[in-house]
Amino acid sequence: MTSYRPDALIASDISAYLQLHQNKSLLRFITCGSVDDGKSTLIGRLLYDSKMIFEDQLASLESDSKRLGTQGQEIDFALLVDGLAAEREQGITIDVAYRFFATEKRKFIVADTPGHEQYTRNMATGASTADLAVILIDARKGVLTQTRRHSYLCHLLGIRHIVLAVNKMDLIGYDRATYDAIVADYRAFAESIGIAGFAPIPISGFRGDNITGPSANTPWYEGPALLEHLEAVEIDADADAVRPFRLPVQWVNRPNLDFRGFAGMIAAGTIRPGDKVRILPSGQTTEVARIVAFGGDKAEAVAGESVTITLADEVDCSRGDVIAAADAPPQVADQFQATIVWMDQAEMLPGRAYWLKLGTQTVSATVQPPRHAVCVNTMAELSVKTLGLNDIGVAEVYTDRGVVFEPYADGKDLGGFILIDKATNATVAAGMLNFALRRAQNVHWQAVEINREAHARQKHQAPRLLWFTGLSGSGKSTIANLVEKRLHALGKHSFLLDGDNIRHGLNRDLGFTDADRIENIRRVGEVARLMTDAGLIVLTAFISPFRAERELVRKLLPEGEFFEIFVDTPLEVAEARDVKGLYKKARAGQIANFTGISSPYEAPQDPEIRVDTTRETPEAAAERIVEAIMGTWSPVI
């Protein structure tokens, strides 16, 4: 058996060995096939042959093999990688497991996806980061439905290198004719779905044929062994290095007023100081000043590196923007055609708003009813109304603002996205942008956009919504008024929404039934949001008795802008104060649906600020609130 760790060199000259290994590259691949195809055996074999298994693990492997193995008294490599027994008993889904091994030339990360019912979702996950796919076929069975399914998914996720590993050659007597027939069969299928090329290799994972070196059992096969092939294949990121430059801005580094660095992982291309760049979506152009690094500035950086760069000019640039080659920028659009893999138990709701995360951009998006779904076994287009778990479909996606993107076929980092359910926060789908719809492409993006950041910047403040909630007579308006006065004195731009200016105008058509109360809060929330878009610090003083509506408003705003302030006054205290005489009327039955008396108040469970009015004066509370708000003040980028 060939060893992939030259023990002699390790023992004789460790420095030389480490030097050699310092310069290894990294290849990520996925293995597709079920246990029946010998997938676990193959992975176990790769780990074993590259000596990634230690003696104590081997000892337990040998005893397990005798007890549980399917290979008689011989070592069952599959036991090395099969999921834990306890896990299966608990019914935990093993979705994607990652394994590691290395040869002299490369380090490998293997994504291993078990072949059960969650297959599509798991394979898409494993394939999304893979440079190469090993499609396993049992030589006795040939190309099966599952072979087609695996190949289609790998191709869909844009894997450029496919290895057709025809396994269990030992069980067909290393018969060349059978092997050739399988390869021809697969070639016909691969061409039909657009797979440009693949590398067929006859192997036996169990016997070790053509795994690390040529096998004497297949003298008719002249190609490389599996590991030789894996060591030689070109890595995607190396190919990405020659594409036009793209840096999705992940974080703005501002340790002091003199430094403003833009940090992120380079999605494509190569960058050097002096290169002309364009900031998307604004369209402003400038030059790269420095590539800043811990050990000293760098002269060059390439795709796959996480960098911090500075720019020659003061331009607006923040998380979500993309710094790109000035002469070859990516597109900006808000309507797309996309291929979507649904990953959640709850099916897709066309028209519902989800968060769409692409690169470092997060926007609100709706998915239209699918044009069609794809049957992963036959690749037939099916007519459907929605997508359920493990379904794949093609649909239009509309975003609430422009997204900087590239078609997925051109670049995964700016073409691949996930959808997030706004209520549960679950990742419900993965998608690939195919192209922008024509009407969206025509949207012209001005160099300077008057957006909410621009509005806020002009006012030298960050927008906030201070949402006061509490019983009638708890002191909401009193405290909110004091807070606003204090903010005004500090030179902040604010506006207070309360019953007086809302109930008499915008919401005069609403009464006090539960439905009307919900609509009342919804409208107040929308108005407050518009005002924060205008850069204002908005204060609202409404009973807002229902938790769900307060959470709804919270979700309308960017994270960190909504402050729930619970003016906590016990009912008996508020009733004793009864400033407007309302409790008396309510008790007398003259007011229906009065909160606290005949309608519930759902107290906040975890408000940003709680004011206990029995222990704190309104002035002290107002001062504390202003301090808390100012404390979280992050300067607008």
Add this chain to the structure above:
Amino acid sequence: MLHSGNMTETQAIGATRGASPVRLTHLQRLEAESIHILREVVAEAERPVMLYSIGKDSAVMLHLARKAFYPAPPPFPLLHVDTTWKFRAMYDLRDKAARDAGMALLVHKNPEAEALGINPFDHGGRHTDMWKTEGLKQALDQYGFDAAFGGARRDEEKSRAKERVFSFRTASHRWDPKNQRPELWHLYNARKHKGESIRVFPLSNWTELDIWQYILAEAIEIVPLYFAAPRPTVERDGLILMVDDDRFRLHPGEVPVERSVRFRTLGCYPLTGAVESRADTLEAVIQEMLLTTTSERQGRAIDHDQAASMEKKKQEGYF
């Protein structure tokens, strides 16, 4: 494409492919991925913290954080959940590492465990449970951290091979294996409800060898206990234990013996087994590691307690 006669082979390869001559090594790729993860959390979480255990993996993670946010210091504190039973050399490096990085160091000791005098000699599994598992939950709650970086790697153990990079915990810090999110491309979904938190593992794709090679390449300071030196030891239940201070309870007739030993992992000193070794340089340690025949976790008493113990501990909130 024509080659000029004096071109080196590497240049020629780069030129024929039309590619830049710069090609990233596996360590550069791992570094870039980890930095990406660290920055993503800082961009999306409200109050991140880095769990710092003083071991070699923590040392690498801290170094990556310094690189990720340079020239700013990492914009989060370090948190050491202290069991009071670490090696003395660990406490020395802990304070220095935080100072060098310009980061705040928070040390949490479970007051309940302190009051009860929980120790590894009398309390077995309860020691880890109270000091570490409970202590960690207390600290996260006390400071309101919503994201905590940990240095766990997928190659450490079978059950970790499928662990996510972003691992979600309920408000009561429980890990719900059925409720973890798929991670595609470089996209991580960090959204959570109030009270929920995330454990983030930036070193997920590193192996033990990668860690050592990176420490060598970047000249990262690690606890001297990783290098062989003569140390007072006793042998118990197949483990070589170091008598690090006078709290170590010697059995009747037991006398500490000086052995040349080093440690492959570091934890509470009465629970951490040493290996006999003369490897006193990084190269020599790596050499031994590559030629060794037992897996890394064998030196930890915690695993032998019960089968699938890591899985169980993870559900309870231990890393």
